[in-house]
Amino acid sequence: MNITIKKLVIFNDKGQSRDIEFEEGLNIITGDSKTGKSAIIEIIDYCLFSSRSSIPKGKITDFGELFVVVFKVNDFYLAVGRPAQKTGNMNYSYLNIESEYDDSLKNMKISYFDNLSLRLIKNDIQTEFEQYIGLAISNLNSDNEVNKLENKGKLSIRDTVSFLFQHQNLIANKHALFYRFDDIIKRKRVIESLPVLLGAVDENYYDLIRQEKEKIREIKTEKIIVEKLKSSKENETFFLRNSIQVYYSLINNVLDENLTLIDLKKIGINLPIPSEILNDQSKLFLEINRYEKERNLKYIEKEIIEKALTDLYQTSDDGYDYAKELVKIHSHQKYSQDSNNLSCPICDSKNISINENISILENSKEKLINELVKLGTFSNDNTPLISELKSNQKKIEKEIIVLTKNINILSIEDKAFNEAKNKREQIIYQKGKIESLIKAFLEANNQKGNSKDLLQLEADLKVIKANLLKYNPEKFKQDSESFLKENMNRICEKLDFEEELKPIDLNFNIEDFSFFHKNKDGKIRLDEMGSGANWLASHLSIFLSFLHLNIKNEKSVIPAFLILDQPSQVYFPRSSKKEEITDEEDLEKFDDNIDQVKNIFKVLNEEIELINTKTGIKPQIIVLEHANDESFEKFIIKDWNKSKAQGLI
Structure with a gap:
C-alpha cells in the first residue's frame, strides 16, 4: 500500500495556518534546536489517531487549534483533521477523501472543514480511514474464547506506527529499536500482527486457526465418548434385554437367553405387535413424531446457514x-x-x-x-456477519440436541408407563420406548462416538490444515528474515560500523523481534556493540530494510514512509558551526563528522532509488535534522533559522 504524507497544516482559532508540503523520496527539514522539528513526528502520530497527544507543550500547543495531515493513498488523498487537546474534542476528528490534489488541499483554509462532520474517532472515523487503506480485519484472535486481557481484536493503523517513527531519543538507542515497545502488550500485539500487516495472511487465516483448534477439541471429545461407549456395552445389553423382555411378557412371548447386543437391536427394531392394535398410535408415538419433524426442520435451517457461510467465504x-x-x-x-x-x-x-x-x-x-x-x-x-451466522448455527445445533433429548426422555420415562390404563397402551408404550431407546443407542454410536464420525472430523481437520498450508507462515518467516538479513548487512556496510566487529552479520528474528550481530565470539546484542555509530548504523539498517520489505509485499498495509529525527546527533551532540571552532584537531573531527552525515543522506537516497527501481514505488523518508550542508541542499524542504524567528510556529 503506497501511503505517504502530502501536507501538514496547523490552524489556530482565528483560521491562521502554518503548513509544510512533502514529496516522495527524501525530504529534509533542518534548522536550529527548538524550532519545532521534532514536533512534526508527534503531530503526524496524533493524526494517525493516537489515544494521547505527545505534541510538545509551548508555542505549538498554544497556537494549534486544529492539526491536519493530508495522506496520499495510491491515487487519492485522505485529509485527517484532529482538534487540539485543549479544545476538549480530542476524541473526535474530521475525515475527507479527495480524488485530486486540487486548490482546496494545496491552499487549505479552515473553511475546508465547515461542511464536514466532527465525528468520534473510535468505531467511526478511524475505522473508515482503515477501510480506505485496506485494513479490515476485525478479529485477530486465533480462538473463539480468549481471555479479555489477551484479546487482540481488530487490526488497527496504530499497529503500524512502530515501523514509521525513529525519535531522536530512539534513533541511536542501544536498549530499544521500536517506537513505544516499552508497552509490553503493544509490543506483543505488533509482533503477532506482522504477517497481517505485511499481507502474508488475512482474516480467513485467523478463522482457519480458530476452526483448527475447535476441530481438535471436537476430535478429543469424540475419542473420549468412543471409549466410554465401549466400556458401557454390557450395561446397554442388560438394559435393552430387560426392556424387550417386558414387552414380550405383555404380548405373551418368550425371549431367548443367549442373544447378542446386535440381535437384541434387530429384534427391538422389528418388534412383533398384536394385529388388533397394529393400526393404532399412542399419544407417546404422536409426541415423538412431532419432535422428530421439528428436528428435521432444524436440520434444514442448519444446512441453509452452512451454505451461506460457504458463499460468504467465496465472495468476501x-x-x-x-x-x-x-x-x-x-x-x-x-x-x-x-x-x-x-x-x-x-x-x-x-x-x-x-x-x-x-x-x-x-x-x-x-x-x-x-x-x-x-x-x-x-x-x-464480512467477519461480523460470519460470526452472526456461526452463532445462529450453534444455536440451532443446541436446539437439535434439546429436541433429541426430549425424544429420548419420552421413550424412557416411567411416568407414561405407570399411567397406562390398559394393556394395549402398555404394549404401544413399551414398543415405542424400545424403538426410541434403540434409536438413541444408534445415535450415541453413530453421532457421538461412531468411528465414521471420528473419521469425518479428522478429514475436516485435514482440509483445514491444507488450507492453512496455503499461507505457509514458516516460509513467510524464513523469506522475511533472509530478506532483512541480506539488506541489513548490505546497508550497514555503507555506514559507519566499527572495523573490529566486521565481517558484518546482522540478524533479525520476526517471531520475537530480537536483533543481534554474529561473529566468531557468538551473538552480540545491540547494547554490546559499543558505540553510538554502531547503534545508529544498526537502527538505520533495520528500518530501511523493513521499509524495503514492506513495499515489496504488494498486500502490505504499512504506510510507505519513514521519519528519522536527528540521526546526526551521534556526530553532533549539540548544534555547532564550523566557523566557531578554533582548535585544529576539533576542526578535523568536525569535517569527518560532516562526511559521516553526508554519507547517511547519500545512503538514504540510494535506498529510496533502489526500492523504486525494484518495486515501482518511491517511498518517502523525512529527516528532521540540525546539521546542514550544501551537498544535500536539494533535499531540504525547510531550513529554519532561530535568529530569524523561523520555525514550525
Whole structure:
C-alpha cells in the first residue's frame, strides 16, 4: 500500500495556518534546536489517531487549534483533521477523501472543514480511514474464547506506527529499536500482527486457526465418548434385554437367553405387535413424531446457514478487488472536453442546447467518477456477519440436541408407563420406548462416538490444515528474515560500523523481534556493540530494510514512509558551526563528522532509488535534522533559522 504524507497544516482559532508540503523520496527539514522539528513526528502520530497527544507543550500547543495531515493513498488523498487537546474534542476528528490534489488541499483554509462532520474517532472515523487503506480485519484472535486481557481484536493503523517513527531519543538507542515497545502488550500485539500487516495472511487465516483448534477439541471429545461407549456395552445389553423382555411378557412371548447386543437391536427394531392394535398410535408415538419433524426442520435451517457461510467465504475478496479496479480505471481517466465551444462545422454558429446537454452529462460523469474513486481501496469486513451466522448455527445445533433429548426422555420415562390404563397402551408404550431407546443407542454410536464420525472430523481437520498450508507462515518467516538479513548487512556496510566487529552479520528474528550481530565470539546484542555509530548504523539498517520489505509485499498495509529525527546527533551532540571552532584537531573531527552525515543522506537516497527501481514505488523518508550542508541542499524542504524567528510556529 503506497501511503505517504502530502501536507501538514496547523490552524489556530482565528483560521491562521502554518503548513509544510512533502514529496516522495527524501525530504529534509533542518534548522536550529527548538524550532519545532521534532514536533512534526508527534503531530503526524496524533493524526494517525493516537489515544494521547505527545505534541510538545509551548508555542505549538498554544497556537494549534486544529492539526491536519493530508495522506496520499495510491491515487487519492485522505485529509485527517484532529482538534487540539485543549479544545476538549480530542476524541473526535474530521475525515475527507479527495480524488485530486486540487486548490482546496494545496491552499487549505479552515473553511475546508465547515461542511464536514466532527465525528468520534473510535468505531467511526478511524475505522473508515482503515477501510480506505485496506485494513479490515476485525478479529485477530486465533480462538473463539480468549481471555479479555489477551484479546487482540481488530487490526488497527496504530499497529503500524512502530515501523514509521525513529525519535531522536530512539534513533541511536542501544536498549530499544521500536517506537513505544516499552508497552509490553503493544509490543506483543505488533509482533503477532506482522504477517497481517505485511499481507502474508488475512482474516480467513485467523478463522482457519480458530476452526483448527475447535476441530481438535471436537476430535478429543469424540475419542473420549468412543471409549466410554465401549466400556458401557454390557450395561446397554442388560438394559435393552430387560426392556424387550417386558414387552414380550405383555404380548405373551418368550425371549431367548443367549442373544447378542446386535440381535437384541434387530429384534427391538422389528418388534412383533398384536394385529388388533397394529393400526393404532399412542399419544407417546404422536409426541415423538412431532419432535422428530421439528428436528428435521432444524436440520434444514442448519444446512441453509452452512451454505451461506460457504458463499460468504467465496465472495468476501471479490468486492475488495472490484473496488480497487475502479480506482485504477479512474486514475487513467482525463476529462478535458471543452463543452462550451461546440459549433456547427458549416456555419460556425454555437449550438446552445447541445452545449448545455453536454455540460450536464460532463457534470454527471464527474460526480460518478468522484463517487467511484471514493471507494478507493475500501474494504468491508464480512467477519461480523460470519460470526452472526456461526452463532445462529450453534444455536440451532443446541436446539437439535434439546429436541433429541426430549425424544429420548419420552421413550424412557416411567411416568407414561405407570399411567397406562390398559394393556394395549402398555404394549404401544413399551414398543415405542424400545424403538426410541434403540434409536438413541444408534445415535450415541453413530453421532457421538461412531468411528465414521471420528473419521469425518479428522478429514475436516485435514482440509483445514491444507488450507492453512496455503499461507505457509514458516516460509513467510524464513523469506522475511533472509530478506532483512541480506539488506541489513548490505546497508550497514555503507555506514559507519566499527572495523573490529566486521565481517558484518546482522540478524533479525520476526517471531520475537530480537536483533543481534554474529561473529566468531557468538551473538552480540545491540547494547554490546559499543558505540553510538554502531547503534545508529544498526537502527538505520533495520528500518530501511523493513521499509524495503514492506513495499515489496504488494498486500502490505504499512504506510510507505519513514521519519528519522536527528540521526546526526551521534556526530553532533549539540548544534555547532564550523566557523566557531578554533582548535585544529576539533576542526578535523568536525569535517569527518560532516562526511559521516553526508554519507547517511547519500545512503538514504540510494535506498529510496533502489526500492523504486525494484518495486515501482518511491517511498518517502523525512529527516528532521540540525546539521546542514550544501551537498544535500536539494533535499531540504525547510531550513529554519532561530535568529530569524523561523520555525514550525
